[in-house]
Amino acid sequence: MNGNLSKLTSFHVTGIKPALEAEDAGERSFRPALFAGYGDLTKLRYDYPVVLVESAAGSKFAQSLSDVVDGILREIAPQGAAGERLRKHVLKLEEELRGLVSQKDGASLLDLWDAAEKSLLTRTEKAARDLLRDSLERARNALHVDGEVLDCDEATPTRFITRGWNVVQAAKIHAVKKRIEHLVLKLSDILRADYMKTEEARSAEIFRASVGTAYDEAFDFSAMSGILAKERAGDLLPDSRRQRVQAALTVLQAQRFHAPLHDFEQTVVRQPLYDFVFDSCAAALEAFRGRLPEMVEVIKAMSIAELEIQNLYRESRHEPFFERFDEGALGPDDLALFPSYLICLRDERIDPAEAGRIFELLNSDLPAKILVQTDDLLRNLSLSAGQTSSVGGLELGTMALGLNKAFVLQATNASLYKQREQIVNGLRRDGPALFSVFSGAMPRVAGVTPYLLAGAAEESRAFPVFAYDPAAGPDWALRFRIDDNPQAEADWPVHRMMYEDRDLQGTSEKAAFTFVDFALCDGRHGADRVPVARGDWHDDMIPVVEHLDLAEGHAPDKIPYVLMVDENDRLQRVVVDDKLIRAARRCGAMWHSLQELGGINNSHARQLLDREREVWEQEKGEELAKLAKRAEPAGDASPAVAPPPPAAPVETTIEVEAAAEAPSDEPYVETPRCTTCNECTELNSKLFAYDENMQAYIADPDAGPYRQLVEAAESCQVSIIHPGKPRNPNEPNLDELLERAAPFN
Amino acid sequence: MGIPVSECLLKLMAEGYTLDDYRGDIPPRWCTGCGDNGILAAVQRLCRDEQLPPERTVFVSGIGCSSRFPHYMNAYGFHGLHGRALPVAEGVKLRRPDLHVFVSTGDGDCCSIGAAHWIHAIRYNMDMTVLMHDNQIYGLTKKQASPTSPRGVKSNTTPRGTYLDPLNPLSVTLGVANVSFVAQAADWIPELLYDIISEAYHHKGFSFVRILQRCPEFMPHQFDPWVQNPDKMLLLTHEKGVQLSAGLSKVYRKQEAHDPGDLHRAREIASLSEQIPVGILYRDSDVPCYEDVRMVDRLHTPDVIKGVLEEEFDKFTIWPSE
Structure with missing residues (x-):
């Protein structure tokens, strides 16, 4: 073992940085090797910038600039060469726009568009300017959306989710507002009709x-x-009713939860509307609790109004009910009639009391939509033994799964756009929801954009993406999703990396992106890594991913390294200490348990499979053994004959078809066939009567003579009256009547 | 989204209507033996089974025996002009889509003087149940030939018998754009009459039910061959249509499994001459209803009404010249 290798081994185990012979002096900046391909993101077409579209519904509230431009091109540029010029010009404008977004924070798409168009035109040669102007004008005419344009930065999660919340809220509450206004109108009508008298x-x-x-x-x-x-x-309304209607009307007009849709003749002065966006759970809870009595009054007023409008309010029945109606009677359906509460939090500011309140809300039926934004994902990594940290966004996400009640979405800035439908889904639900988002705007990471870092957190399983929707179905398979993670089936995602070797020949190798790669982006972990000069490369150095596959402590002589690039994009092996490896193992274990919940490599399923396989193999083995035994030449000459199958029990019960109804001596009517034509009832309404379906039956066979039964049978147009046999043998002309009755019996 | 508390209260406090609650003050004055009685009984049963609040139910009619229907129902009623039941019903539905609208009309009222309204009502496809009582004669005015009278019927207006083939209300209805529900029932099969009216009621759109109805006074024995010989009837059954009870299946053995989505077969069935088809010929739930297409999403608040009126008045106001 050469000298440097032993120093590296000692560094890996102890974390004490060695002075290597070949190492350059000074701290150098390294990036994970897979980042080498991504420098200036403004040149790339990807999910950002995002346009927060005004007056959009559902998940359309956000559209990426690329999608908007693609939509325009589909509309105006014909396929093939004919559309080429338009495509080229418009994509140039898109690139210009991307560059402008980072400079003009919060500008609208139209403003940016104009600015980009202007700067592009001024930079273009005069000869080409007219064609460019024509292309851009056509594109501008096909641009149907506008709204704030968002780049990927620290402020993105709050702005993105808040816009989603606004859109969902507006749609969700619209129906309620309409209902309330309808009730106000109808109650006013009742009072006005009364006044007119x-x-x-x-x-x-x-x-x-x-x-x-x-x-x-x-x-x-x-x-x-x-x-x-x-x-x-006509009569005036009773005083009690008028007062009740007036009281309900006042409550509905004065309520401060919903903005009115129309201008009404307000007879009541309304206080300013309530706000539903908060920056702490404590404030949101306090507001909610303070508003509860008013919510009860609104629900009560709406219910009374519904009943009054349908004229179904009965004082004796309803008064006791409404007297007892209080906060305890409010159910989830009632809460759904009010806007939800949006709470935007930063994870570094969450103290234990606030964390407790988050769980309190997530465990309730309250319509709380909590956004927890994490900026510094690695702050716990630099803690020394004995130090503890408060709960952060990452922990909140997984812990909230255990509550089994709240909608949970964990995502990063890089996948926010992709998850917009899930976001809308969570905001739309009646109960609580947690959105835990890693912004990628880590404080001590220079040279890597938040988008890239957020993506790296997903790739490295440091901040996996998952969604849990308890309303999606009864089991985890339907409720829980982790398939939006890169290569969700794998432990760590593996990418093919292309580079030039020393002989300037293109080559490629597979490289996994692990937690260690992600952690090394952070300048704080400069002490945990040592770049190794090529001369010191050794067979005992293995990639981190292989090291992680080894059982802990099983390869003390192997030194883990990751591939990184320096400022000049030169590939380096960087050896890391055991502290990072331990952290990577913890991260991997967490990812495994998420995978299991998501149905990937589920240990219960595997155990069951193993057991079943064992049983199956055993059964098969026995069967094979039996067959083998039978195949052996038998002692006697007669061939083995399978025993005859046991005789099937003879079906002794014979399906007896229901005997046709025997002609009865009693008179009867085929009631279901009666056409209510009144013939028989007019003949004798005591003998024949109608049942609850207005169809005839024989009410009392003794209420009339046999003659009437026969006459009724004769006059019945659908021939469903059967007179039977005479009950009184002394009735005159019986022989003739019996003869007439014969066709109907 | 409902109003949960009051919905629950409504359910708890439901009054529970009986068939008697739907009977008008006047007993029906149709002739003894008239098929209309059976139609009335079936509709009253339906109202009871669906628990339709009488104050939210409207029966609209034109003129004729059939059109006496609203008088015998305890609900809102509009006994309108001859042939004009449908426009009135459309007006009711347009302004009050929350009401259950039924229309009773006859072969004269619907297919003669009201034919233009009929055609367009099918096209408008507004949500209502239309019962066309077809006794093939003008009964209320004591026997004049109607558009559906069979060729050769002698009446006060056709003493030598009618010269023309009758109009077929089923094939006419099936030929109009936007048709969404067409069925035929016979008053002498009350079980099926009820089932068909019930299906028509549940269909969202213009449900047209032609009901063959016996008139013992002016067309006696007209339907006897079919009443007395169930084998001349063709019962249409389908899982998407009506199903027959065991008892009915035994009596009416001629059956056809007809998918109400099949318009071409429906037209063929409608044109049968010897057999009388009974059941649902056609149903398409996807045809939009005019009241939904034209629904205005605004409340008619006093201010809105005042504003609209002012706007209209302003069009005719002569302003004094300055």
């Missing part, structure tokens, strides 16, 4: 006011009032 409403002054001044002379309003006052107006 009062003497006041029939006074000459009211009539005069309603006709206006032009015809003042032409009418005698007093006479009109006198005539109308004589008319009986």
Whole structure:
């Protein structure tokens, strides 16, 4: 073992940095080798920038700039060479736009578009300018969306989720607002109809006011009032009902949860509307609790209004119910009628009390939508023994799964756009939801954009993407999804890396992206790595991913390394200490348990499979053994004959078809066939009557003579009356009647 | 989204309507033996089984024996002008889509004077149940030939018998754009009459049910061959249509499994001459309803109404010249 190798081994085990002979002096900056291909993101077409589209519904609230531009090109540029010029020009504009987004934070798409168009035109040669202007004008005419343009940075998660929340909220509450306004209108109608019956409403002054001044002379309003006052107006509403309707109307008009859709003749002064966006759970909970009595009043007023409008309010029945109606009676359906509470948190500011409140909310039925943004994913990594840290976004996400009640989405800035449907899904649900998002804006990472770092956190399993939706179905298979992670089936995602070797020949190798690669992006971990000069490369150095595959402590002589590139994009092996390896193992273990929950390599399923396989193999083995035995030449000459199958039990019960209804001596009517034509009931309404379906039956066979039964049978147009045999043998002309009855029996 | 508390209260406090709650104050004045009685009984049964609140149910009719129907129902009613039941019903539905609208019309009312409204009502496809009582004669005015009277029927207007073949209401309806529900029932098979009316009620759209209805007074024995010989009837059954009870299956042995989605077969069935088909000929639940297409998403608040009126008045206002 050469000197440097032993120093590296000692570094790996102890973490004490060695002074290597061949190493350059000074701290050098390294990036994971797989990042080498991604420098300036503004040159690439990817999910960002995102346009937060105004007046969009559902998951369309966010559209990536590339999607918007593609949509425009599909509309205006014909396929093939004919559309080539348009495509080229518009894509150039898109590139210009990307460059501008980072400079003009929060600008709208149209403003950016104009600015990009202007700068592009000024930079273009005069000869080509007209064609470019024409292309851009056509594209601009096909641009149908506008809204704030977001780049991927620290502020993105809050802005993205808040917009989603606004869109979902508006759609969800629209129906409720309409309902409330409908109720207000109908209640006002009840009161106005009542008012019109009062003497006041029939006074000459009211009539005069309603006709206006032009015809003042032409009418005698007093006479009109006198005539109308004589008319009986009908009863006025009882006082209790009028007061009840008035009270419900007041509550609905004064409520501060929903903004009105229309201008109403407000008879009540409304206080400013409530706010539903908070930056702490404590404030949100306090607001919710403070508003509860008012929510109860609104629900009560809506229920009373519904009943009053349908004229179904019964004081004796409903009064006791509404008297007892309080906060305890509010169910999830009632809560769904109010806006949800959006709480935006940063994980470094979550103290234990706030963490407790987060769980309190997630474990409730309250409509709390909590966004926890994590910026510094690796802060726990630099803790020394004995130090503990508070719960961060990463822990909250997995812990919330255990509550089994809340919607949970864990994602990073890089996948926020891809997860927009899940976001809308979680915001739409009635109950609580947690959105745990890693922004990628790590404080001590220079030279790597937040988007790339967020993507790296997903790739390295440091911040896996998953969604848990308890409303999606009864089991984990339906509720839980991890398949949006890169190569979700694998322990670590593996990519093919292309590079030039020393002889300038293109070559490639497979490289896994592990937690160690991600951690090394962070400048704080400079002490945990040592670049190794090529001369010191040794067979005992193995890639980290192989090292992680070895059982812990099984290869003390192997030194793990990762591939990184320096400032000049030169490939390096960087040896890491055991502290990072341990952290990577923890991360891997966490990923495995998520995989299991997501149905990948589930240990229970594997055990069951093993057991079943064992049983199957055993059974098969026995069967084979039996067959082998039978195949051996038998002692006697007669060939083995399989025993005859046991005789099937003879079916002794014979399906007896229900005997045709025997002609009865009793008179009867085939009631279901009766056409309610009144023939028989008019003949004798005591003998024949209608049942609850208005179809005839024989109510009392003794209520009339046999003659009437026969006449009814004869007059029945659908021939469903059967007179049977006479009950009174002394009735006259029986022989003739029996003869007439014969066809109907 | 409902209003959970009051919905639950409504359920708890439901009054529970009986068939008697749907009977009007006047007993039906149709002739004894008239098929209309059976139609009335079936509709009253339906109202009870569906627990339709009488104050949210409307029966609209034109003129004729059939059109006396609203008088015998305890619900809102509109006994309108001859042939104009459908436009009235459309107006009701357009303004009050929350009401259950039924229309009773006859072969004269619908297929003669009201034919234009009928055609367009099919095309408008508004959600209502239309019962066309077809007794093939004008009964209320004591026997005049109607468009559906069979050729040769002698009546007060056709003393030498009618000269033309009758109009076939089923094939006419099936030929109009946007048709969404067509069925035929016979008053002498009350079980199926009820089932068909029930299916028509549950269909969202213009449900047209032609009901063959016996008139013992002016067309006696007209339907006797079919009443007395069940084998001349063709019962249409399907899992998407109506199913027959065991008892009915035994009596009516001629059956055809007809998919109500099959418009071409429906047209063939409608044109059968010897056999009378009974069942659902055609149903398409995807045809949009006019009241939904034209629904305005705004509340008619007093301010809105005032604003619209002012706007209209302003069009005719003559402003004094300055």
